Amino acid sequence: MNGRQRVATALEHREPDRVPLDLGGSSVTGMHVWAVYRLRQALALDPPGTPVKVIRPYLMLGEVAPDLAEALGIDVVRLTTPSTMFGYRAEEWVEWTTFHGTPVLVPRAFNTDPEPNGDLLQYPGGDKSLPPSGRMPAGGWYFDAIIRQEPIDDAHLDPDDNLEEFGPISDADLAYLGREAARLYDSTGRALMGKFPGTGFGDIAAVPAPWLPHPRGIRDVAEWYMSTVTRREYVYEVFDRQAEIALANLERIYPVVGDRVSVAYLTGTDFGAQRGPFLSPQTYRELYQPFHRRLNDWIHAHTAWKTFMHTCGSVVALIEDFIDAGFDILNPVQCSAAGMDPVTLKERYGERIVFWGGGVDTQRTLPFGTPEEVRYEVRERIRALAPGGGYVFNPIHNVQPGTPVENLLAMFEALREYGRYPIRLG
Numbered sequence: 001m002n003g004r005q006r007v008a009t010a011l012e013h014r015e016p017d018r019v020p021l022d023l024g025g026s027s028v029t030g031m032h033v034w035a036v037y038r039l040r041q042a043l044a045l046d047p048p049g050t051p052v053k054v055i056r057p058y059l060m061l062g063e064v065a066p067d068l069a070e071a072l073g074i075d076v077v078r079l080t081t082p083s084t085m086f087g088y089r090a091e092e093w094v095e096w097t098t099f100h101g102t103p104v105l106v107p108r109a110f111n112t113d114p115e116p117n118g119d120l121l122q123y124p125g126g127d128k129s130l131p132p133s134g135r136m137p138a139g140g141w142y143f144d145a146i147i148r149q150e151p152i153d154d155a156h157l158d159p160d161d162n163l164e165e166f167g168p169i170s171d172a173d174l175a176y177l178g179r180e181a182a183r184l185y186d187s188t189g190r191a192l193m194g195k196f197p198g199t200g201f202g203d204i205a206a207v208p209a210p211w212l213p214h215p216r217g218i219r220d221v222a223e224w225y226m227s228t229v230t231r232r233e234y235v236y237e238v239f240d241r242q243a244e245i246a247l248a249n250l251e252r253i254y255p256v257v258g259d260r261v262s263v264a265y266l267t268g269t270d271f272g273a274q275r276g277p278f279l280s281p282q283t284y285r286e287l288y289q290p291f292h293r294r295l296n297d298w299i300h301a302h303t304a305w306k307t308f309m310h311t312c313g314s315v316v317a318l319i320e321d322f323i324d325a326g327f328d329i330l331n332p333v334q335c336s337a338a339g340m341d342p343v344t345l346k347e348r349y350g351e352r353i354v355f356w357g358g359g360v361d362t363q364r365t366l367p368f369g370t371p372e373e374v375r376y377e378v379r380e381r382i383r384a385l386a387p388g389g390g391y392v393f394n395p396i397h398n399v400q401p402g403t404p405v406e407n408l409l410a411m412f413e414a415l416r417e418y419g420r421y422p423i424r425l426g
Contacts, residue, residue, distance in 0.1 A: 003075030007191035007262055011306045011328065011354055013390040019382060019419035022356065022394045024064030025076030025193040026265050027056050028310045028332065029357070029394045032141065034401035035408065036062030037102050042405045043071050051095055051103040057110055057122065058085035058134065058143050058210070060098075061398065066188070072412055076392070077184050079261060080195040081173045086110075086134055087125040087211030099139050100401070114138070121146075124213045133210035141401045145208035149220040159237045161217025165209050166198040166242050169249045173197075178256035191262035193308065196253055198246040200267040201239045201291050202228070228279070228287060236287060243291045247298055254303055263329065264305040266295055272313020275338045284318055289325045296326025308356065312397065314338040316345070323352050332396045333358030335381070342384035355385050356392040360411055366395060367403045371410035378414035386423050393419065 001009070001017050009016035024030045031039070037052045045067055053063035064074065082089045088109030096104055096112045099120075106112065109126025118138025124130050134143040177194075184192055200206065207224045209215040218224050218231070228235050271277050271284065296307050306328040314337035315322075315330075322330060333355045335342050342358055360366050360377050369377075385391045393415055399408065418424065 002189035004189055004191045004262065006075050007392065010389045010392055011262070013351060013354070013388060015387075015389045015421040017421060019386050019415065019421075020075040020191075020392045021073055021415060021419075022076040022193075022392055023072065023074050023399075024061075024069070025074075025078050025191075025263075026195060026308075026310075027059060027061065028268055028397060029076075030056070030059075030061040031064065031399040032401040033060050033062030033104050034098070034100060034102050034141070035399045035403050035405075036064065036068070037104075038405045039408055040068060042409060043068070045071065049103055051105045053090075053093060053105045054107075054110075055090055056084065057090075057106065058145075058205075059398065060142050060401075062104075069188075069190070073416070075190055076193055076263075077188050077190040078195065079177065079180055079184060079192045079257070081176060081197070083173070083211070085205070085210055086122045099136075100141070122210070124211055127213070130213050133208070133212075145205070145210045147208055147220050148215055149218075149223065150216065152218065152223070154231075157217070157231075157234060159217075159234060159241060162238045163241055163245070164216065165206070165212060166245045168245065169197050169252060174252060174256055177253060181257040181260045185260040192257075192260055193263040193265055194253075194257060194261040194305070195265040196246075197249055198242060199250075199264075199295055200269055201242060201288055202235070203267065203269045205268065228283070232287065239287070239291045243294050246295060250295070250298060259304040261303075261305055263308050264299055264303075265308045265310070266299075266327075267292065268310040270313060271311045271318055272315040272334070272337060274313060274336075276314045277317050278313075281318055281321055284321055289321060292322075292325040292327065300326060306354070312337075314340055316340055319345075319349055319353065323349065327353065329354040329356045329392075331356040332394065333385070334396050336361050336363060336396070342381055346385050346387075350385075350388065350390050354390045354392065357394045357396055358385055359393045359415070360395050362395045362397050362400055362403075366407055366411065367400055369407065371404075371406050374407045374410040375414040378411055379418045382415070382418045383423060383425055386419065386421075387425070 006016040006020045092108035093105040120136040121132040122134035308329040309327045310331045316339040
C-alpha cells in the first residue's frame with residue numbers, strides 16, 4: 001500500500017498492511033524545529049549546519065520535508081494556505097539561528113531582531129508600525145500571544161467584533177489550495193490532511209488573533225472562557241455566523257481540491273484538562289455541538305472527507321457527544337490524562353471513531369524516558385489501539401524541543417517492528 005491507501009483503510013476501520021504514521025500532517029501532529037534538525041542530522045539527510053524551515057512560527061514547528069517523510073515512512077501530508085498565525089505568509093525564506101543554536105529558515109516577515117532585554121517580538125503581517133502580537137521570551141522555544149484586549153463595553157459589544165478573522169477565503173488562497181492539492185496528490189502518494197479557514201469554534205490559540213492589526217471584541221483568554229458562561233448568547237451568535245462563513249468557504253474549496261483530500265482538520269479547541277473536561281457535557285451540547293454537527297453534516301453529505309478533531313486532556317466524558325456530532329477522528333488521545341486508558345477507549349469507542357495519536361507520551365516518556373521505555377510504550381499503545389484498524393500513529397501532540405534523538409529513533413524503530421498487521425498481542 002502507499003500512504004493514501006494505508007490511511008484510507010485505517011479510516012474505514014479495517015487493517016492495512018501496517019499502522020499508518022502521521023508526523024507533520026497538521027499543526028498538532030508535528031515536531032519542533034529543534035527536533036527536526038537533530039533528527040535530520042541523525043539520519044544523515046543533511047550536512048551539519050543545514051537550516052530547517054520553520055513552517056509554523058507561532059509553535060516553531062519544523063518542516064517535515066519529502067526526504068524525511070520518505071525516510072520515516074510517513075503517510076500523511078498537510079494541505080493549508082501559506083498564512084501564519086502572525087498574518088504573514090510562509091515564504092521568501094531567510095536564515096536565522098534560534099536562541100538554542102538551531103540553524104533555521106524563517107519567512108522574510110519574521111522579526112529576527114531581539115529587544116534590549118533579549119525577547120523576540122512578532123508583529124501582525126510583519127508590520128513593525130503596529131503593536132506587537134507575539135513574544136518569545138529570551139531563551140525561549142515558542143511564541144506567546146500578546147493580549148491586545150481593548151476595554152469591553154457590553155452595551156455595544158457586536159458579534160462582528162469577533163468575526164473579523166472569519167471572512168470569505170480569498171481567490172488567491174483558493175487557487176493556492178487547488179494547485180497544492182493537485183501537486184501533493186500526484187507527487188506524494190500520501191493522504192492529504194486539509195486545514196481550511198474558519199472551521200474551529202472557540203480555539204483559544206486563535207482568540208487573541210495575533211494576525212489582526214487591531215483585534216476587537218473579546219480577545220483576552222480568561223475573558224473569553226468566562227464569556228462562554230456570562231455572555232453565552234453572544235458567543236453562540238459568533239459561532240452561528242462563523243459557521244455560515246465556514247460553510248460558504250467549504251462550498252468554494254471543495255470544487256478546487258475535491259476528494260484528493262482524505263481528512264479535514266475541523267477543530268483544535270481543547271475541551272480537556274489533565275483530570276477531566278473543563279466544561280460539562282451539557283455545555284458542549286448546547287454551545288459547540290450544533291456547529292460541529294452542521295459542518296460535519298455538510299462534509300459528509302458533499303465529500304468523501306473524514307473529519308478530524310483535536311482536543312487535549314481527559315475528554316472521555318465527551319467522546320459520545322463527539323461521535324454524535326459526526327466526527328470521524330479524535331486526536332491526540334492523551335492516554336496520560338484521567339480516564340483515557342487506551343484499552344478501555346478502544347473497547348468502548350474503537351468501532352465508531354478513529355484514534356489518531358496516543359502513540360507515546362510527549363509529556364514524560366518521549367522527552368525524559370529511556371529508549372527502552374519509549375519502545376515499550378509504543379508497543380503497548382499499538383497493541384491497545386491498532387487491532388481492527390481505526391488507528392493512525394502519532395505521538396501525543398507535537399514532539400517537543402529537548403527530546404533526545406535516541407528516543408525519537410526508538411519510537412520509529414518500535415513502530416516499524418510492532419506496527420505490522422496482524423498486530424502481535426502476545
